[in-house]
Amino acid sequence: MKKIHSFTAVLLLVFAGVCQAWQQRVEYNIEARLDTAEHRIYATQHLRYFNNSPDTLTAVWFHLYPNAYRDNSSFFAREAEQQQDYRSRHSSPEDKGWIKINSLLVSDSTAVFKYGPEYGVPFIRGGRADEMAIFGDYGGTHPAVNKKFKEPKYKLDSTSASLELPIPLAPGDSVDFYFDFTVKVPKFFSRMGHEGTHYEISQWYPKIAVYDAKGWHADGYHYIGEFYGDYGSFQVGLETPKDLKIGATGSQVLEYDDQGQPLDDIAGYHLFAADNVHDFAWCADPEYIETTEQHGDIGITVLVRPKDKERWKNVMQYAKDALDHYGRWYGQYPYPALTVCDGDMAAGGGMEYPNLVIVSTGEDQYTRTLEMVVMHEIGHQWFYGILGNNEMDQAWLDEGINSFSEQRYFEEKYGPAGNYLAKESLRKLLPEASNRNVGRMIPYLYSANRMDQPVDARACISGEMGQYAASAYMKPAAMMWWLKGYLGNSTFDRVMQGYYRDNQFRHVGTEKFYEAVEKYSQKDVKPYFAPWLKTTGMSDYSVASVRQIKEQRNTYSITLARKGNLAIPAAFSAEDAINKKYDVLWSGRGRDTTFLLQTDGKLVSAVIDPDNVLLETNRWNNCRPRRYRVTLGPRLPSFESYNMFWLPVPWYDNVNGFRLGTMLHGAYLADGDPMVGHHQWTFSPFYGFKSKEISFSFDYQTPVGLRPRPPRAYLTAGSAFDINYAGIGLKRTWGPRLMLDPTESFDLKLDYTRYKDYRFWDPRDVDTAAVVSLMAQRGYGLTRHWGRSSFLSRITIGYIQRPESDINNYLKFELEEKLNVRINKHINPRFRLTVGYIQGPAPAQEQFFLAGSFKTTGLDNMLASGKDWFSTQEHYHVDGGANLPGYYGTHIRGRNMWAVNLTLPVMKSPLSLFAGAGQVSNDWLEFTAGSIRADAGLSLALGPMRLMFPLWINKPEEGKKQFDWRWTIGFGGSGEGMGIKF
Ligand SMILES: [Zn+2]
Known part of the structure; x- marks a missing residue:
């Protein structure tokens, strides 16, 4: 019965999915000329827009993103200042950027744009009360976030604009837009920009906003938050000075002159064509060194500037490895070309566009950052590119799944530790520096300080970058690890492959993800995912007690407790003296559970969440016996252990003469705002050989209470x-x-x-x-x-x-x-x-x-x-x-x-x-x-x-x-x- 039941549910879901499965289609035809003296782009654009929705549209919305750089009143510029980023504010007018619509024809009539909030663009600043109130539990963010930001007076933000259609667009019909526009390319304040004659051109043309079952998504360009676009075809001709080398979305269409010379070589004209993509970006530089390799069906191009050539020598290999891993986990890369460009963009280490990634980090000798960024951005070809989620509203579907994939990649490629450090000697010194652990520090900080936001919060309301990194990247990465553990590896892969296959070149949302999980695993994970997505609930499980029952040897009474408010199934694992393992899955329902465990040998360890898939705010209490670690000198904290170190401190002063002492330090994670550790102490005794005196100092501090950014109680004492x-x-x-x-x-x-x-x-x-x-x-x-x-x-x-x-x-x-x-x-x-x-x-x-x-x-x-x-x-x-x-x-x-x-x-x-x-x-x-x-x-x-x-x-x-x-x-x-x- 039950099976039939869930089968019917699946059918209904699939059917419902089919019903809603319309999406608009676009055909862009752009001819653009780049003037490198004025840093301007002169372009014409023909957009044919197909209304596949059941609605008649009387108006449409466009993104005019380059206006983000126009002055200091744009959403972007003001939000940048909230983030203490003053690059835009301190720039001169000639470094700014904008887009100007010189003329616009809709079918045969001229049309003009209406700008700004009075036409319905929601004005959203970091954390507005009514935005956050929809989230349960802690009510979203720390209330101070909402209180502190005063609503400014409306000012125009001209990064999105609406347009009334001369003739309403009926379902099934299409409409033609003919633009003549000019873009002034700014210096780098965010993603689009130039430095000299190096160009990264993205979010640059009048891009129609997505209209879907929820309506128009006409978000402006924000400091935090990315994009959403309609699928279709792009044909873009780029005329640039002859010496510029170009990387772009799609594949280059070569045209030949009468002598059989590629036109590209003669006139500096490049024609690119792409299908089944939802955006078009390009970069250009006269110094680019081009490397192209065929990898299976995919032509990979790496464009690097001479200054980064040495540091980028492994990028081609990273690109291949990324394509292989993502291909194997989720499904094949379906496009013929992929380009990796060396860039300067100033909104993180890299940025993804269809068929094109821009990476603005170089190899350093200590970490694997470059590889991480390259493979992360390439991963977006799957999550963002081929499965097109709304990055502003549900960034977790691309950034979160991607961050998980990034951690998974490191662990598959570099062994279970997945170490983020490049140097063998450093890895020995810091074995804890796994990609997963390093990534978890951010959500830990926000969660432990009770300042995180729900995963599903709109990106642009994030109070700061770290909050966004926690909620859109690292928290959902942990959700994916949990899901993988919960479903088992093969079911998990089947789910992800099915999710990918069923939704290629389509818009996806959380519902689509649930649908795939249910369809391919017959499990409903909604009850477990929803608290993560909609609340700021925290996970904190502990092995509260392990008691041997006296009369029966090797029978133990085990109590597991849930201290956090996130109730999701948690794995428990125990091991006995003859290395036999005992696994139990606790539903997490209720505050605690007690059960009896019969073992063959004496129980030596008991751990809840042994695979480290939950984002625990306290992992020390996950283990019995509790773990302690003593090291010489400070180390990265181990989440599982109470960490202690000692350090010899020889010194000299007039009174004590030569002093010999030591610094002893202990803490469960270091404590000190913003880091929330527990029971941190330092004891420093020393002996003065001249004074023959022993001196010491002692400090202790620990957070108290559960307030956001908790207060610390502290104690100092000494005799020195x-x-x-x-x-x-x-x-x-x-x-x-x-x-x-x-x-x-x-x-x-x-x-x-x-x-x-x-x-x-x-x-x-x-x-x-x-x-x-x-x-x-x-x-x-x-x-x-x-x-x-x-x-x-x-x-x-x-x-x-x-x-x-x-x-x-x-x-x-x-x-x-x-x-x-x-x-x-x-x-x-x-x-x-x-x-x-x-x-x-x-x-x-x-x-x-x-x-x-x-x-x-x-x-x-x-x-x-x-x-x-x-x-x-x-x-x-x-x-x-x-x-x-x-x-x-x-x-x-x-x-x-x-x-x-x-x-x-x-x-x-x-x-x-x-x-x-x-x-x-x-x-x-x-x-x-x-x-x-x-x-x-x-x-x-x-x-x-x-x-x-x-x-x-x-x-x-x-x-x-x-x-x-x-x-x-x-x-x-x-x-x-x-x-x-x-
Ligand atoms: Zn990303």
Whole structure:
């Protein structure tokens, strides 16, 4: 009965599929001339459009994509700025691009376009509330995404436009459009562009939007999100300067003159023809070196520029391997030609067009990135090209299946590890760097931070690139791995081959995919796929307990738990001491399940999801016994293990003499926004041979709660340089996006500090009493086209144990603004403005120091000495205080402070000029113009280190010179150590 039932369902589905299976057809005939002096294309286009729909069309929509580059008001330009990509904004008018329709005839009548949102183009910015509300569970993205983006006033985006037809187009009829148009080719801001006489021409002609059962898909050109086109034929004649070599969609049609010479060679005219494709793109370069090889029925052409020739030597082989793998997995490549072009496009490492891929990465000696990009883009010939999904609405059907195929390719070609690294020595060092693991870091980040979006979210509403990479690429790649495991390899291949065969040269959507799964596996995966597609549910399974039942040997009671809200069948595997395996499939229904397992030998391991097909937010709890890994030095985290490393740290300072110590570190994944790890600690003990003292520092932090970008609870303690300290705090960073500004932060910390005596500390810098303080700090960071601003405010309430004094409490206020201003490409000054005020008897160490911060944190903590020449008031500089490094050695400090610091990087070199002015005093009344202190000098960034030469100060001490040879050393390579690069 059941079988018949599902059979009927399949029949109905197939029948329904047939009913809806109309799609429009296009025939494009384009003649284009490229002017390389003006970077313009002059073209005529005849489009014959066949209405195969059951509807009479009174108007049609066209994409006029090159208008994305017209000015800073296009969707693309504004969305680029949201993504902190200011290339378009900072470009000059002659670098911009556009399309101009010089004339348009529809059949015999002239027609004009209507542009813009008032004609029905949906205006969508990153994450609009009503867009996201349709998704269940967490309601899509972190609510802040929606809150933070204010709807701007409508402005015209002229990348799509509608056109009223003079005569309604009846079902079964066709209409002819005759365009005369000009395209100005921009510099590279996205996909179409030129650099000198190198051209990549895509989304360049008036392209009719897709009309399907859901209506018109007239999406504009967005910063994130790709395309959707109608299938048909293209005949494109390209007239270019003679020396340009061309790669294009389709196959070149050679024409001959009277002497039998190919016309192509004489006039720089190239004619291309393609059938069963939905777009036409081309690239051109006078320097292209062409290699052509016949691979079975397919002619492969590789076009490479001389500068990349050496790095591209394997590309032909990669192309063949990609064609072979995809052909074997899914079905044969059906076109006669495929071209791989070396490009500069600026929207990722590569881009796919029918029969043509543009790759803008080169081989590096460390990774297999070039191979990955080449095979990924070629894979799009199947998923995008031959099966034409709407990339804006359901990008998972091309990017997701493709990313899965990419990982599968690596694992088939390079062994189960699928290592992404090219060098044998690196692979040994980082065996975890498999393509699959590396790819999973992105969805992990978004999922663990509760900032991901559903797989099915429209691409253009992604708050940032990473979010799109997670939802369109990496999450669905995991879905495909899961599906492969769930169906078994051979059924999975049958499903994919059937999906491909049944839908060649047709539009596909998620329903078509479900249909194929059901038809070829008799399984309904919709209930498992839907939560992935429609919600941001997370997967977290664990082996909660494994208990041996005492009375019966080798009988175990096993409890599996589901902590995530994604309930999908999960494989469980156990192994006993005689290497026998026991497999169980848990439906994932309910929060947990307990079952008995009878084994032949003693159970040695139990794992849920042993094949690593689920996108687990915590894999450590997947294994029993829990796995621990200890390494010398840091390594890529293993998702399965709690990772620990140790590192010997020898050092020297005046007080301790030669120091020998070690850094011990442990964490389940590294923790620190945006990375969400767990139970991270660092313990660094050392011994000073001169001081004969043992010192140590200890830090611990872990995320708490399940909020988006979770807060961290942290703990610090130590005894170093004869100081005892302990602190406990809570900090959080948040913002609408994970990797991009604006960000806000909050930090609350309760501290206890006691400097014990003056053996290790300079009495000018510290008071030896015990101090308890409560600090609250607020930060705000913002990036705009003019630069970056970060603002910090801090209030500290402190208590100092001073039996001789009546007043023990103090209050400290600090404000700091750092501005990184982009004046132009070459001039990026950085400013720092700060004021500080203390009321009450704050201990010396809490006061403001003129030369820089007295206090150290992190690495400085370990390296700086407490007193003498390598202390922070001598030759070791830590940013903070009034930050006038020229005054090192003066130990000037006070309860009131203001300062202005300026750093000017010299033409992108590691060299910067810096200058500063400010005052530090115990009394505001001492702040007179005559008492302002200033310094100026040079700083040199050497990797993470910074050498500063404050050669001039205005108020040297008695007997010292204004100009003198002075130096300090510190960390933070960007001159003033503001840590911001623009
Ligand atoms: Zn792709």
